[in-house]
Amino acid sequence: xxxxxxxxxxxxxxxxxxxxxxxxxxxxxxxxxxxxxxxxxxxxxxxxxxxxxxxxxxxxxxxxxxxxxxxxxxxxxxxxxxxxxxxxxxxxxxxxxxxxxxxxxxx
Numbered sequence: 001x002x003x004x005x006x007x008x009x010x011x012x013x014x015x016x017x018x019x020x021x022x023x024x025x026x027x028x029x030x031x032x033x034x035x036x037x038x039x040x041x042x043x044x045x046x047x048x049x050x051x052x053x054x055x056x057x058x059x060x061x062x063x064x065x066x067x068x069x070x071x072x073x074x075x076x077x078x079x080x081x082x083x084x085x086x087x088x089x090x091x092x093x094x095x096x097x098x099x100x101x102x103x104x105x106x107x
Contacts, residue, residue, distance in 0.1 A: 001029040001045060007064065007100045008042055011087060014059040014105060015077045024048055028084060035098040039073070039090040052079035062107040069094055072106075 004012065009025060016023035027048040034041045056076045064073040071092035078085045089096075 001031060004028060004030055004042075005100055007103045007105075008087060010105050011059070011064070011075050011089075012077060014062055015057050015075075018059050019057045020050075020052060023050055023052075033098075035096075037095050039088060039096060040098055042087040042089070044084050044086055046084045049083060051082050052084060054079050054082065059107075062105050064089070065104045065106050066096070066100070067102040068099075069096060 004025075008030070012025050012028060016025060027050070028044055028046050031043040031045050034043075056078050058074075058076045064075060066073060069091055071094065073096065074090045074092065075087060077087050
């Protein structure tokens with residue numbers, strides 16, 4: 001397993017603050033990352049196995065901006081079987097190489 005990137009940590013923290021009070025982000029690790037060209041799926045494992053209601057969660061007022069992407073990245077965090085499952089990043093109609101250089105969480 002791999003560590004979360006700084007961008008992934010920021011997204012997970014922002015989502016947790018708005019949806020799961022008390023969620024401990026530091027126990028989460030990356031199982032794998034699948035870049036799709038238009039986004040990325042980051043599959044996750046929570047060492048603490050914190051309970052989450054199944055669903056898709058976001059920090060609705062925030063957007064990821066990355067140089068070279070005119071419309072930024074949308075994101076959501078998905079829980080299935082009462083556990084954290086993955087993060088999905090989606091570009092808004094543009095190709096994304098998966099580079100996180102210069103990212104900023106704005107809202």
